[in-house]
Amino acid sequence: MTTTGSHDKADEMASIPTESTTSHGGADPFAKNGLHDIEAVLKARGVDAFYRAVQGWTEDGYALLDGREVVMAGSNDYLGLSRHPRVLAAAVEAIGRYGTSVSGSRALNGTIELHEALEARLARFLGQEAAAVATTGFQAGLALSAALGRDDVAFGDIRNHASLVDGMRMGLGTVRSYRHCDPDHLRQRLRASAGPGGRLVVTDGVFSMEGDAAPLRALREVADEFGARLIVDSAHDFGVLGRSGAGLTESAGLTDRVDLIIVTMSKALGSTGGVIAGPAANVRQLRYNARSLLFSAALPPASAAAALAALDVLEAEPERRDRLHRLSRLLHDGLRAIGFDTRPSTTPIVPVTFPDVPTAGAFWAGLCEAGVITNLSGPPAAKRAMLRVTVTAALDTPHVERVLRAFSVVAERLGTPRADEPLPPVELTR
Structure with missing residues (x-):
């Protein structure tokens, strides 16, 4: 993977809070490694990815974040029914x-x-x-x-x-x-x-x-x-x-x-x-x-x-499920065409992996700036640092195309993981 702004592993670890002790000398039960450590690593680099308050959702696949309309590409509302x-x-x-x-x-x-x-x-x-x-x-x-x-x-x-x-x-x-x-x-x-x-x-x-x-x-x-x-x-x-x-x-x-x-x-x-x-x-x-x-x-x-x-x-309305599968294929194939390997998924859950959390966080922030919300994950929630992109039936082709454009724009700036060989079109498990 080619990236800009690479960092040293020691620098990353230095940003992680270490386990502290209580006033009585014992280990602090609340000072445990976990998501708050990843949050600290990200915030040290200006990335605020967790517990962000969304001001509302629209019926057409958008959410309101910080007063602006963004494509919601991180929702589990697969059939788009929460606002039906x-x-x-x-x-x-x-x-x-x-x-x-x-x-x-x-x-x-x-x-x-x-x-x-x-x-x-x-x-x-x-x-x-x-x-x-x-x-x-x-x-x-x-x-x-x-x-x-x-x-x-x-x-x-x-x-x-x-x-x-x-x-x-x-x-x-x-x-x-x-x-x-x-x-x-x-x-x-x-x-x-x-x-x-x-x-x-x-x-x-x-x-x-x-x-x-x-x-x-x-x-x-x-x-x-x-x-x-x-x-x-x-x-x-x-x-x-x-x-x-x-x-x-x-x-x-x-x-x-x-x-x-x-x-x-x-x-x-x-x-x-x-x-x-x-x-x-x-x-x-x-x-x-x-x-x-x-x-x-x-x-x-x-x-x-x-x-x-x-x-x-x-x-x-079985057509909702049909649209979901069509859009999932479009997103999988589009991301693979620009060099992102979304394997092993064959479903509307589309994983994009990165070498480390700060690199994934920088990409997440770039997508957010481009008007696309995804889910940033890392240990212990996921085995590797990744963006978890999801498709729902509340979206349509223009939404997915906007997501793909955002990935392309951010990849031009931060780099794209390149597959060693062309990937076949994804076949969804039905």
Whole structure:
């Protein structure tokens, strides 16, 4: 990669706060490495990339940032439904009927008809027997802890979402990782972990940072060899992949062969909340034992109503998904044509990697100045420094063309990673 304004590694490290001690001489629990360290590195170079307040969104793919209109190329609102008139109207109506909160947990006083309708609808759409709605997608992932008993072992892809990692860690059993999208390594780990308990294989469907899809059929085959259960987090493929939009399990032909599907409503459904769907016995086990479901106020009425209305639109307007895939190909191929390697993604999540965080931060700032907002990520959120660009159905061809022009302009100034050989056009996983 050719860049200007390169920096010394020691200079970068000098900008990172070091762990401090308390007045009593012990280590300070709050002085830990993490995102605030990356923020310090970036701010030392004049880049303010995190916790930026957006003043609002428009219905046509733009956001208002610092008083100016910019292309929103970092949103997870894949089908562009968060501002759809039917979704907004449903949320407003629910507030008028139920208020802003149910003020209680689902198990006690917090269940309303909207929750039950949403669970039935999502179970049917996902091709499962039952579903349980959680207040957030993260809490749905945490619910996995109730499936992991003392003698059980969970095997997770090393790049699983943090909610899955935390859910497995909170369980009483043992947690093992396997190499990213590597069924052979999973087989080795399963073979070496014989014991009296049950075994769970846990994977993202589409991985949230690099946009690649898990090899579900191969993972199912390996799990079957050892009598293990397969759990799939479809946060980033629900509404996006599959013939009807039911996700990677549908696309892979495994709708009736997964033991649990986790979905968040904050992506394709333009709302918030999470859902756990699967065989009725599996869902019931978590519904009555998962602390993240039992000890949290239930999903607000407006969010439940918005998700139900979004499901209506998802089914009634398949052209949104078609546009999403068309624009994703356009962005992938356009970035590759100017030298950015977006592999391994084959989805609307488009990763652009950089050698280090300051270089990625400089590019992020250049894009922002050019009127394009992307997501800047680095360890621990992502394995490498990267810009995570996303496409939504709220955009159209002119938006993507503007994003590509911005990348070209910034690359002329800061440099472009060059592939050793031409890259083939991207083929989206359907």
